[in-house]
Amino acid sequence: MNFKACLPLAFTLTILSFSPAVFAQEAQATQYLQSGAAAMHEGKLTEAEKYFRQAIAVAPQMAEAYLDLGLALLREGQPVEAAKALRHAVALDSSTQGAHLFLGIAEYQSNHLDDAIAALKQEIALNPQNVEALTWLGIVELAADKPEEATLPLDEAARLSPNDIDVLDYRGRAHSLVANQSYGRMRKIDPDSWHVHRALAQDFADMGDSANAVKEYLAAIAKQPHNPDLYEALGIEYQKLSHFDLATQAFEQELKLSPNNAVALYNLGKIDVEHENAEAGIPLLEKAVPLLQHPAAGYYYLGLGLSKANRDEEAVTWLEKSVASEPSDFIKQGAYFQLARLYQRLHRQQDADRALTALKELKQRSAGQSDTHP
Numbered sequence: 001m002n003f004k005a006c007l008p009l010a011f012t013l014t015i016l017s018f019s020p021a022v023f024a025q026e027a028q029a030t031q032y033l034q035s036g037a038a039a040m041h042e043g044k045l046t047e048a049e050k051y052f053r054q055a056i057a058v059a060p061q062m063a064e065a066y067l068d069l070g071l072a073l074l075r076e077g078q079p080v081e082a083a084k085a086l087r088h089a090v091a092l093d094s095s096t097q098g099a100h101l102f103l104g105i106a107e108y109q110s111n112h113l114d115d116a117i118a119a120l121k122q123e124i125a126l127n128p129q130n131v132e133a134l135t136w137l138g139i140v141e142l143a144a145d146k147p148e149e150a151t152l153p154l155d156e157a158a159r160l161s162p163n164d165i166d167v168l169d170y171r172g173r174a175h176s177l178v179a180n181q182s183y184g185r186m187r188k189i190d191p192d193s194w195h196v197h198r199a200l201a202q203d204f205a206d207m208g209d210s211a212n213a214v215k216e217y218l219a220a221i222a223k224q225p226h227n228p229d230l231y232e233a234l235g236i237e238y239q240k241l242s243h244f245d246l247a248t249q250a251f252e253q254e255l256k257l258s259p260n261n262a263v264a265l266y267n268l269g270k271i272d273v274e275h276e277n278a279e280a281g282i283p284l285l286e287k288a289v290p291l292l293q294h295p296a297a298g299y300y301y302l303g304l305g306l307s308k309a310n311r312d313e314e315a316v317t318w319l320e321k322s323v324a325s326e327p328s329d330f331i332k333q334g335a336y337f338q339l340a341r342l343y344q345r346l347h348r349q350q351d352a353d354r355a356l357t358a359l360k361e362l363k364q365r366s367a368g369q370s371d372t373h374p
Contacts, residue, residue, distance in 0.1 A: 029059035036068060040075070048072045063093035070102055079109035090119075095126060101133045104140065113144045124153070131161045138170050147177035194223035198230065205233070210240040228258040235267060244271050262291035266298050273305040281305045296327035300335050307338055316342050333362050 036051030052069035059065060066089035073082035086103035089096050100123035107116035117140050123133040134157035141150035154171035161167055183199050190196065201216030217234040224230060235250035248271055255264040265288035272281030285302040292298045303318035319342070322335045336359040343352035 029055040029062055029065060032058065033065060033068060036072070040072060045072055045076045049076065061092060063089045063096045063099070066092065067096055067099050067102070070099075070106065074102060074106055074109075079106045082106040083110055083112070083115075090122075094122075098123075100126065101130065101136065104133070104136055108136070108140050108143070113140055116140045117144065129160055131157045131164065131167065134160070135164075135167050135170060138174060142170065142174060142177070147174045147181070150174040151178060192223075194220040194227075194230075197223070198233075201233065201237075205237060210237045213237045214241070226257055228254045228261060228264075231257070232261075232263055232267075235264075239267070239271070244275060247271060260287065260291065262288050262293075266292060266301075269305070270297075270301045273301050273308065276308070278305040278308040282309060294325075296322050296325035297331050299325060300327065300331045303335070304338060307342055312342050312345055316346070329362055329366060333359060333366075336362065 032051045032055035036048040036055065039045070039048035039051060049069065049072045052065055052072055055062065055065040056069065066085045070082045070086035070089060073079075073085060083103060083106035086099055086106055089099045090103060093099075100119045104116045104118075104120035104123060107113075107119055117137065120133055120137040120140060123130060124137065127133065134153040138150040138154035138157065141147070141153070151171070151174045154167065154174050157164070157167045158171050183196070186193065186196050186199065197216045197220035201213045201220060204210070204213035204216060214234065214237050217230055217237065221227070221230050221234065231250045231254035235247045235254065238244070238247035238250060248268060251264045251267045251271075255261055255268070258264065265284045269281040269284030269288060272278065272284065282302065282305045285298055285305060289295045289298040289302055299318045299322035303315045303322060306312075306315035306318060316339065319335045319339050323332060323339070327335065336355045340352050340355040340359065343349070343355060
């Protein structure tokens with residue numbers, strides 16, 4: 001988080017927040033503040049500091065003057081002196097916009113972590129949707145070796161600003177530290193527990209090492225043979241290894257332990273359809289799709305199975321539903337390809353042309369993304 005980048009904006013907001021009464025009563029101080037603002041924008045920090053101190057001398061009860069001085073001192077790399085000025089701003093007016101936030105940053109840079117946390121919590125109490133304050137609180141909690149406490153403000157910051165890379169980075173770090181602490185504690189309590197084997201399996205799966213993930217899931221199942229989630233995860237890893245018979249066995253066991261489990265039904269149906277056993281896969285997928293939380297892929301494989309069974313009209317219905325359900329580009333490309341073929345077989349040439357055009361656009365977009373992100 002580059003706090004320096006946000007200081008000019010905060011400074012500008014501070015200047016613009018003056019009420020007419022303040023301008024009228026403190027004309028000289030306001031002139032100093034405006035001169036200081038201009039110096040700040042030009043990067044003349046020492047000159048800006050001088051103007052802000054003159055404003056304080058003229059109007060010692062003006063909280064904004066102390067806030068602006070604190071910002072200048074932060075920019076100058078003087079966090080201890082900045083904290084003193086910002087504490088004055090808070091003491092004069094605890095509702096001054098941004099004062100608690102920048103006080104928290106100054107305290108953090110002064111290595112006063114408890115004081116920084118307290119100040120940032122005050123800012124959040126005044127403005128619960130301040131993403132910057134939430135993020136800084138998470139950063140300070142991490143610095144204080146409190147990753148569990150850090151996850152709360154960082155989760156909220158991510159909810160409010162889901163595409164902020166800084167937020168996502170710190171949030172991921174916090175959750176990773178919490179997970180590592182939990183797993184470490186689990187290993188100390190019982191290094192051979194099924195929980196530990198599952199955690200190791202998940203780590204291997206995340207690294208793309210499906211072979212070792214399978215070994216750990218099997219070890220977990222040996223100790224917890226009636227847990228359907230373990231069979232589901234095992235089946236997914238077997239699919240990655242193209243061990244479809246073993247994947248089928250895992251999903252069938254999941255289905256025995258959890259009847260009408262949508263994921264097991266979907267995976268069994270998908271494997272059947274992909275391996276030329278559409279007649280067996282269709283009824284499984286028909287059961288699965290009403291139960292799936294995100295059914296677009298289920299619609300696609302049901303449509304694919306029906307097309308392989310020469311039930312073209314029904315296949316078209318499900319493939320069209322798949323396209324309309326915001327699937328992944330992979331599923332969407334497959335659906336448009338199948339639709340183009342089916343429309344042609346059904347003598348619906350205009351629809352076939354439309355599907356082919358959509359397919360070409362998807363492929364071009366995918367190729368463009370690959371060129372941009374090698």
